[in-house]
Amino acid sequence: AQSVSQHNHHVILSEAASLELGCNYSYGGTVNLFWYVQYPGQHLQLLLKYFSGDPLVKGIKGFEAEFIKSKFSFNLRKPSVQWSDTAEYFCAVNRLNTGNQFYFGTGTSLTVIP
């Protein structure tokens, strides 16, 4: 089945460690790619997005993601995490040729230990 896969379900890191969260999708055609974050007790909010152009996109709070078309991947990275990055992270794919549907991964829970 077509899907968005986030292989890391729960990640625990110490502050200052580097982060990489995997996201793979199986949809063909033109896609837009997103990472959303949900801090404890808060709404889902956009972290970064890719539509076209430079496959390395930068978002808020020092996060970046790289789109690798040949691997159908859009991994999220941050060189040095902080305790305040503790949150749930969701990868999402928007398929334009299906009428603007968004498909989300199951999420990765990140816990950063001070």
Place this chain on the structure above:
Amino acid sequence: GAGVSQSPSNKVTEKGKDVELRCDPISGHTALYWYRQSLGQGLEFLIYFQGNSAPDKSGLPSDRFSAERTGGSVSTLTIQRTQQEDSAVYLCASSLAPRQGPSYEQYFGPGTRLTVT
């Protein structure tokens, strides 16, 4: 309003009762989405509206679920004869339609936590 609003924020209902969940999107957003977020399940797409029409209803889990949108704005998700497995957080999001610009994104509401006892 400044953001997407949803009501009620919490709803506890007895099994077999009907519930209505409301979503007020950001003004001017023509696209509206409903999702269900269950513990450990991520976001499950339910239905998508473009204006008042729903091009894609494929995510509705059963015929007990229905949704409508009137005036291109407010949407209501109705669950009839609720079951315990319907317990979840129901999220609404809105966005501009693609033709309104390449930089559209979804803006999420705070959700409605539904508990079926």
